[in-house]
Amino acid sequence: MAAGTASGTAVEVVDLATTPLRELNQRLHDLAGGKEGPTHWRVLNPRGAHAVACGLDAEIDIEIDGHVGYYCAGMNQLANVCVHGSASTGLAENMMSGTVVIEGSVSQSAGASAHGGLLVVHGDAAARCGISMKGVDIVVRGSVGHLSGFMAQSGSLVVCGDAGEALGDSLYEARIYVRGEIAGLGADCVEKELRAEHVAQVRGLLERAGFDDVDPSSFRRYGSARELYSFKIDNAY
Amino acid sequence: MTIFDEQAQWRPGLRESYLFDRNAIAEIQRAAREGIYDIRGFGAKRRVPHFDDLLLLGASISRYPLEGYRERCDTNVVLGSRFASKPIELKIPVTIAGMSFGALSAPAKEALGRGASEVGTATTTGDGGMTAEEREHSQTLVYQLLPSRYGMNPDDLRKADAIEVVVGQGAKPGGGGMLLGHKISDRVAAMRDLPQGIDQRSACRHPDWTGPDDLEIKIGELRELTDWEKPIFVKVGATRTYYDVQLAVKARADVIVVDGMQGGTAATQDVFIEHVGIPTMPAVRLAVDALEELGLHRQVQLIVSGGIRSGADVAKALALGADAVSIGTAALVAMGDNSPEFEQEYRKLGSSAGFYDDWQAGRDPAGISTQDDELSGRFDPVLAGHKLANYLRVLNLETQTLARACGKSHVHNLEPEDLVALTIEAAAMARVPLAGTDWIPGVGEHGS
Amino acid sequence: MCGIVGLFAKSPAIEESLGRHLAAMLAQMSARGPDSAGVAVYRNPVTSGSKLTLYSRDTLYDWDALCGQLDGAFGGATVPSVRASHAVVLVEADAAEAEVWVRRNFPDLRVMSAGSVIEIYKEVGRPEVFSEQFSLADFQGTHVLGHTRMATESRVTTEGSHPFSTGLDLCLVHNGSLSNHNRLRRTLQRDGIEFHTENDTEVAAGYLAWKLREGASLEQALEEGIEDLDGFYTFAVATADGFAVLRDPIACKPAVLAETDDWVAMASEYHAIAVLPGADDARVWEPEPGIVYVWEKAAV
Numbered sequence: 001m002a003a004g005t006a007s008g009t010a011v012e013v014v015d016l017a018t019t020p021l022r023e024l025n026q027r028l029h030d031l032a033g034g035k036e037g038p039t040h041w042r043v044l045n046p047r048g049a050h051a052v053a054c055g056l057d058a059e060i061d062i063e064i065d066g067h068v069g070y071y072c073a074g075m076n077q078l079a080n081v082c083v084h085g086s087a088s089t090g091l092a093e094n095m096m097s098g099t100v101v102i103e104g105s106v107s108q109s110a111g112a113s114a115h116g117g118l119l120v121v122h123g124d125a126a127a128r129c130g131i132s133m134k135g136v137d138i139v140v141r142g143s144v145g146h147l148s149g150f151m152a153q154s155g156s157l158v159v160c161g162d163a164g165e166a167l168g169d170s171l172y173e174a175r176i177y178v179r180g181e182i183a184g185l186g187a188d189c190v191e192k193e194l195r196a197e198h199v200a201q202v203r204g205l206l207e208r209a210g211f212d213d214v215d216p217s218s219f220r221r222y223g224s225a226r227e228l229y230s231f232k233i234d235n236a237y
Numbered sequence: 238m239t240i241f242d243e244q245a246q247w248r249p250g251l252r253e254s255y256l257f258d259r260n261a262i263a264e265i266q267r268a269a270r271e272g273i274y275d276i277r278g279f280g281a282k283r284r285v286p287h288f289d290d291l292l293l294l295g296a297s298i299s300r301y302p303l304e305g306y307r308e309r310c311d312t313n314v315v316l317g318s319r320f321a322s323k324p325i326e327l328k329i330p331v332t333i334a335g336m337s338f339g340a341l342s343a344p345a346k347e348a349l350g351r352g353a354s355e356v357g358t359a360t361t362t363g364d365g366g367m368t369a370e371e372r373e374h375s376q377t378l379v380y381q382l383l384p385s386r387y388g389m390n391p392d393d394l395r396k397a398d399a400i401e402v403v404v405g406q407g408a409k410p411g412g413g414g415m416l417l418g419h420k421i422s423d424r425v426a427a428m429r430d431l432p433q434g435i436d437q438r439s440a441c442r443h444p445d446w447t448g449p450d451d452l453e454i455k456i457g458e459l460r461e462l463t464d465w466e467k468p469i470f471v472k473v474g475a476t477r478t479y480y481d482v483q484l485a486v487k488a489r490a491d492v493i494v495v496d497g498m499q500g501g502t503a504a505t506q507d508v509f510i511e512h513v514g515i516p517t518m519p520a521v522r523l524a525v526d527a528l529e530e531l532g533l534h535r536q537v538q539l540i541v542s543g544g545i546r547s548g549a550d551v552a553k554a555l556a557l558g559a560d561a562v563s564i565g566t567a568a569l570v571a572m573g574d575n576s577p578e579f580e581q582e583y584r585k586l587g588s589s590a591g592f593y594d595d596w597q598a599g600r601d602p603a604g605i606s607t608q609d610d611e612l613s614g615r616f617d618p619v620l621a622g623h624k625l626a627n628y629l630r631v632l633n634l635e636t637q638t639l640a641r642a643c644g645k646s647h648v649h650n651l652e653p654e655d656l657v658a659l660t661i662e663a664a665a666m667a668r669v670p671l672a673g674t675d676w677i678p679g680v681g682e683h684g685s
Numbered sequence: 686m687c688g689i690v691g692l693f694a695k696s697p698a699i700e701e702s703l704g705r706h707l708a709a710m711l712a713q714m715s716a717r718g719p720d721s722a723g724v725a726v727y728r729n730p731v732t733s734g735s736k737l738t739l740y741s742r743d744t745l746y747d748w749d750a751l752c753g754q755l756d757g758a759f760g761g762a763t764v765p766s767v768r769a770s771h772a773v774v775l776v777e778a779d780a781a782e783a784e785v786w787v788r789r790n791f792p793d794l795r796v797m798s799a800g801s802v803i804e805i806y807k808e809v810g811r812p813e814v815f816s817e818q819f820s821l822a823d824f825q826g827t828h829v830l831g832h833t834r835m836a837t838e839s840r841v842t843t844e845g846s847h848p849f850s851t852g853l854d855l856c857l858v859h860n861g862s863l864s865n866h867n868r869l870r871r872t873l874q875r876d877g878i879e880f881h882t883e884n885d886t887e888v889a890a891g892y893l894a895w896k897l898r899e900g901a902s903l904e905q906a907l908e909e910g911i912e913d914l915d916g917f918y919t920f921a922v923a924t925a926d927g928f929a930v931l932r933d934p935i936a937c938k939p940a941v942l943a944e945t946d947d948w949v950a951m952a953s954e955y956h957a958i959a960v961l962p963g964a965d966d967a968r969v970w971e972p973e974p975g976i977v978y979v980w981e982k983a984a985v
Contacts, residue, residue, distance in 0.1 A: 018372040048956025050454050055391055055462035067955050067969065071445070072460040078394050088955055090445035090458075090937060093390055107939065107971055108444040113386035115430070126971050128934050131385055131444040134430040134915055146936075147913065151440055153430045173432060229435040230418060231273055447917065447937035448862065450686035450717040450953075452833055480838050484686070487719060488833050 012038035017045040021052065031083035032057035034077065046072075046086070053081055054106055057099070073100045090120045108145070111138045114155070120209040127164065130157040133174055149176050149222075158205050160214050168222050176222040177202050179214070190225045193218060242318065246279025249374075257410040264507070274508065276415065277378025278596025278606060280501040280566055280568070282410055285516045285543055287499070288553040290663030292657050292672060295642040301460035303641040311639040311647040314561045316538050317468020317491040318458070319398060323375055324468055324491075325399055327561065328357030329633040330648055331551060334542050334565040335381045335401065335472070337363025338597070339416050339425040340503030342613035343370050344621075347604045348572055350375030356629045361401060361563075364414040364439065366428050368394040379470065381674070382459070385414055386438040390463060399492070400459055401470035402452070404481075406501025407543040410514045414439030415504040420599040423609035448486035456489050470494055475543070476513075477522035482527035487535050493536075495524050496564065497543030499568035503606055504597035517543035518557075519666035522653075525558030534558060548635020555636070557667060564632075569626035572621040573603045686835045687834040687847070689940075690715025691921050691928055691951035693828040693980055694959075695973065699947045704727075704824025706961055709949070711831045713957035715812040717860075718833025720817035721846040723807025725856040726924050730802040734761065735853075737779030737787065738804045739772050740795040740843065748772045751791065758786060759914040770843075771806050771821025780853050795844060795881075800854030803927050807832075807846035817970045827982065830923045832858040849890035852897055854925040859955055861938045863916035879959040889914055893922065906974040907931050908975045922953055927981035936974035943967040949980050 003146045013088070014024050021151075031037045041062040048054050053062050054074035058149065064072070067085040076095040086104030095114040105121075105123030112128065114136035121129075124142035128150055143161030150166070152174035162180035169186025176189070177198070185191075203216040253259065282655060296302040303310060317324035333353050338346050346461040353360045361379035362368075366388015372378055380397030382389065394400065405411060416425070416437040426433040446455040456469050471485040472494035480567060486491050497517025502510060521541050528534040541554050542563035554562050566574075575583075575591040583600035586595065596606035604616030642649045643655050657672040658664035664671045665678040690710040694700040700841045701721065704726070711722060729736075739751075748764045752774065755762035761777030781903035784799040798805035806819050812833045817821070832847040839845050866888035871881055878891040892914065896906035907929060910920075914933075920938045922929045930951055932940055943950045945963045952958050955969070972978050 022461070022465070026464060027910075029464060047959035048954060051458040051461040054458055057391065067959070067967065069954060070451075070454045071957055074458050075394070077391060077461055088941070089451070089454075093445050094391070095384060095392055106943070108936070112444040113389060113392065127974065128444065132440065134386070146934075150444075151438075158804070168440065172435075228438070231430070231436045233275075347859065442937070447839070448686045450688065450860070453716060477838060484837065588948070 009040050010038065011040045011042050013042045015044040015050070016047070016049060021049055025051070025054065026112055028056055028060075028062075029055060029060075031060060034058070048084070050088075052165045053079070056081070067104070076100060086123065092117070092136075095119065105142065111136050114138075116155075118205075118208055129159075130155070130174070133157070137208075138206055139205050139211065139214060141196070141209075141211060143180065146183070146217065147186065149189070153205065156201065156205060156208075158202055158219070160211065168224075170228060171222075171224040173200070173224065177219040178222065179219045185222070188228045192223045194219065194221045194223045251324065251545055262283060274506045276417070276504050276597050277594045278501070278503045278505075279510075279512070279594035281499045281511050284513055285499065286660065286666055287516060287518055288550045288660045290413075291518070291553050291667055291669065292659065292660045293552060293556070293639055293643060293651075294400040294655050294657060295550075296644045297641075302644055303646060305638065305641060308641070309646055310641045312637060314538070314634055314649075316470075316540075319533075319537055320489065321399075321466060321468040321470075321491055323398075323466045324384045324442070325359060325379075327377070330561040330636065331629055331632050332358050332561060332563045333360040333380075333568050334500075334563040335361035335363045335379070335403065336405075336503070336565055336569075337365035337414070337416070338368045338371070339363070339365035339387075339420060339429065339552055339608070340606060342607055342616060342617045343368055343424070344613055344618040345572065346371045346593060347374050347568075347570060348616070348618040348625060350378070351618060352568075352572075352629060353377070353626025355622065355626035356586060356633070358629065359398065362397075362405075365425065366390075366581075367396070368637075369430075372396055374618075381647050382441070382443075383414065384441060384443045385429075386444065387431075387439075390653070391682075394462060396457075397467065399468040399470060400463070401472050401494065402456065402459070402490075402497035403472045404452075404501065405474035405496075405497030406472070406504035407474045407498050407517070409505045409509045410476045410498075411441060412505065412509055414568055415442035415597070417599070418505060420597075421501075425608055439654075442685055447530055449488045452485075453488040468492055470540070472496065472514075474498070474500070475515045475517065475523075476638050478515065478520045478523040479527045480646060482524045483531060486531055486533055487529070490537065492538045493524065493528075494540045494542065495520050496563075497521075497541070499544035501569075516666070517541060517545075518663065521554055521557040521559055522667055528558075535560065535671070548632050548637075550640060551636040552639040552648070552651060553656060555640075556655050557653055561647070567604055567628070568625055571625045572605060573616070573624070574605050576603060579603055593653045686839060686862070686938075687858075688716055688717035688833040688953045688957070689858050689860050689921050689928060689951065690953075690957050691829065691930070693928060693949040694826075694947070695945075695949065696947040700827060701769065701825050702830055702937060703826050703968060704820075704832040705822045706948075707824065707829045707831055708821040710952060710957045711812045711816060711821070711833060714833040714962060715793065716829075716933075716954060717953060718835045719811055720841040721807065721809040721834045721837050721843070722832065723805065723810040723846045723848050723858075724802045724819075724821065724829055724831045725798065725848045725850075725858075726806070726824050726826050727826060727828045727854075727923065727925065729765075730925075732777055734777040735783055735799060735801055736757075736804070737774045737776065737780070737799045737838065738797040739774055739787065740770055740797050740807075741772075741793070742770070742843075743793075744770055745971070746770075746772075746794075746854050748774075751794075754785070754790070755786075758957050763802040768806060768820060769820070770808060773804055776819055780811065780896075784942050796850075796978065798850040798854075800925065803850070803854045803856065803923075805850055805856060807847055808849070809841055809843055812820065824899070828928060830856060830858050830921055830928060837917060838885070842882070845882045845884045845887075847886055848923075849884075849887050851894040851922075854895070855892060855903075856923050857886065857890040857894070858887060858921050859918055861916060861918035861933070863889060863914055863918065865915040869913070874947060885916070888918065889918070904979060911975055919953065924981075927979065929970040929977055929979045930972050931977050932972055932974045932976040941969065942972055942978070943969045966981055 048070035056079035127145035129148040147162035168184035168189030354376035498514030537561040579602035865886040866885040
């Protein structure tokens with residue numbers, strides 16, 4: 001085990017170059033329900049492996065050194081995950097609580113169908129960021145790709161950079177805030193007035209994300225026009 | 238006068254068009270009034286080739302039957318033996334298909350659990366998540382992962398006995414879920430994270446994977462999430478079934494569920510139900526061909542659904558090579574759907590017992606496909622569970638009766654050679670000979 | 686469905702070890718594509734005449750006899766290498782002419798590629814086995830494309846494997862599934878393009894060949910493909926000078942690019958890139974949908 005942090009907590013180091021992923025995930029799963037075990041973990045050499053640290057259900061901190069593949073931190077509960085690298089599809093998909101922070105960029109469907117917790121992307125997110133989100137808060141320092149916020153039901157998506165085509169297509173009650181350019185709005189997604197309570201919400205999210213240098217009042221707010229909420233002649237498709 | 242008598246009134250000179258019959262005309266008139274497609278429940282209603290067009294060859298001189306009761310005819314099925322450390326064991330080869338809480342009332346889901354558990358089989362959640370009632374009353378519960386991901390969470394994932402990745406269903410292969418506003422009650426809305434009273438639209442593709450190569454990675458994640466304990470099923474609506482089954486196998490599924498075009502739905506466009514997908518009977522054959530070609534028949538299990546009504550349907554599906562069948566519509570009927578005791582109320586809704594398919598409307602007098610508290614309050618889950626259990630027992634007994642007549646000590650020993658066809662279409666689709674002949678259309682004289 | 690890998694050397698060291706890296710990348714993609722594998726290697730350009738790669742189902746095929754016939758017909762032919770079921774043939778003739786001659790006179794052989802520098806090898810079976818059979822690790826060259834296949838709607842055959850050669854020194858690999866390829870195939874057939882499989886990728890390859898024949902540049906052809914080809918795809922196309930990557934506008938199929946001072950790499954999943962030297966410090970990014978990305982030797 002490596003030397004501890006400033007608080008004296010020991011860090012459990014697992015090297016995926018020599019340890020099977022199954023073993024890492026099993027050890028992490030065994031901590032569920034408040035069981036005894038290391039609370040600080042460091043994972044080395046993920047080298048694009050899939051499903052790293054998925055299904056966590058404990059108040060632990062994990063740092064992952066390198067790029068991960070698909071579904072890293074999938075269905076995360078309670079844990080704090082930090083990826084020092086980039087991620088492929090589905091980072092933090094269906095997360096329930098806890099935080100996932102990634103220093104690099106993410107591929108598609110980051111935070112897909114996530115119910116809670118906080119996802120922070122320091123780089124860019126690709127297409128479908130926050131697709132089908134159900135309560136998660138997502139903050140992206142860079143830009144997001146097309147169809148971000150597609151069918152987003154609840155929660156918040158804050159984009160400090162630009163957004164791609166069809167932003168918020170078929171949006172329900174989730175809130176989308178974008179600071180940069182928008183390539184295009186999706187069906188039923190409209191710009192809405194940014195009021196004091198929204199600025200406060202964005203400020204709070206930016207603070208939690210650690211992006212203190214971004215001005216919360218420089219965003220525009222997007223929400224559902226609610227025209228698709230009932231099947232009507234004009235929107236049957 | 239019953240609704241049949243009314244329809245039978247005929248006068249000289251009245252000749253109905255085949256193309257523009259009363260249903261076609263009524264639908265055009267409805268479309269002209271409402272300006273939107275017809276959304277309804279139930280499965281395909283028009284006649285397509287089905288198991289009725291196949292017959293079993295019972296024993297006589299060349300084969301010997303088994304005595305009922307004393308000589309065993311086993312019906313147990315193991316699902317998930319390929320990769321899961323905790324496969325599922327069923328006592329009978331019939332399971333309850335996925336039907337959502339939302340489409341069905343909570344007491345209905347409870348009753349399904351009770352009935353299935355009474356006879357030792359499984360139920361399946363639906364496009365809305367796992368209810369506490371169903372988990373509590375269902376001894377073996379399969380948890381569906383659908384494109385919408387409504388209610389999906391890791392705690393329920395771990396409480397489940399198996400996980401079913403739903404690519405599609407037979408009523409609408411390529412379509413997504415649908416639940417209309419009157420059925421989005423407080424509880425349904427909360428479970429699905431939607432505003433109350435809206436018309437729910439579901440995505441038709443999964444949010445975080447598309448294609449069998451990425452499905453394989455998703456299945457890998459599900460296994461990691463559940464520590465490789467639980468069987469992973471993949472469900473498809475029957476279309477290009479041969480390829481779909483091969484791909485699901487390559488994506489490393491444990492069990493494949495194939496739902497033929499006759500499969501039921503709670504709410505889908507009528508044109509989708511009637512005109513997309515292939516019938517269950519050829520789908521079974523295609524699926525088994527795919528598994529046999531990969532050398533994995535029986536090792537990757539096959540469950541088929543879509544129009545299973547009696548033990549004859551079960552036996553024939555098993556003879557074609559399925560490991561088990563699943564029922565949806567039949568289970569609801571067993572529990573009281575379309576029962577004649579509600580005829581007066583069906584009439585008020587513009588329908589009649591045996592015809593009622595407006596399950597999307599949420600006004601079901603039987604209290605099954607509704608979220609209305611008054612209507613669902615009429616539904617007694619204990620009684621309904623028992624009726625379902627009775628029906629499941631009958632299905633099983635009928636299957637055993639037919640299997641014994643064919644000399645089988647396990648229902649899985651039924652094989653295609655125990656079948657003949659009554660029609661050319663059925664012979665070609667099931668790849669069994671036309672009764673009384675050696676002829677299988679499309680197959681050469683010396684085999685395929 | 687499938688896995689794609691591509692590697693473009695920017696330094697002599699990588700050119701020398703190109704095959705070794707290709708084999709390592711391909712192995713990482715075997716889960717996505719367990720049915721068959723194929724590679725297009727760009728190496729040993731001819732100074733005169735042309736190069737063909739030929740395939741025979743008969744593993745004991747008499748390539749020398751074929752060589753003799755070619756020599757007789759064109760006044761110069763050699764078979765510098767045979768790997769498993771494939772042979773590289775050099776002939777003193779225009780590539781298109783030589784290809785037509787082989788197809789006409791040896792219908793039992795399959796012309797896998799034709800040009801001045803390209804060599805295509807493809808076979809059914811697991812990628813690891815393929816790598817061994819074809820001694821991939823030996824290859825040196827300027828760039829390679831590789832593909833591992835999970836057949837969706839057509840049979841698993843050698844001919845159905847990717848890369849598909851679309852023209853001289855040109856090839857295509859595909860991850861995804863097209864939805865309008867059947868009608869498009871018939872249209873292209875009426876315009877003289879030949880097809881040998883039921884495969885959707887072959888139609889995309891034929892479409893590119895047709896566009897190029899009509900005078901489009903590779904970039905234009907791919908851009909027009911965005912309109913004309915319906916379905917989901919990540920395409921990687923290689924030419925004598927480099928390669929191109931295109932994702933359809935909906936972009937459900939994955940793609941990742943990476944670059945260092947020594948190489949540019951492309952793959953369906955990052956862990957195929959992770960095996961390359963210096964991958965940890967590479968610039969890694971995802972190509973945007975609906976945009977044609979091109980790398981060429983002159984520009985790099």
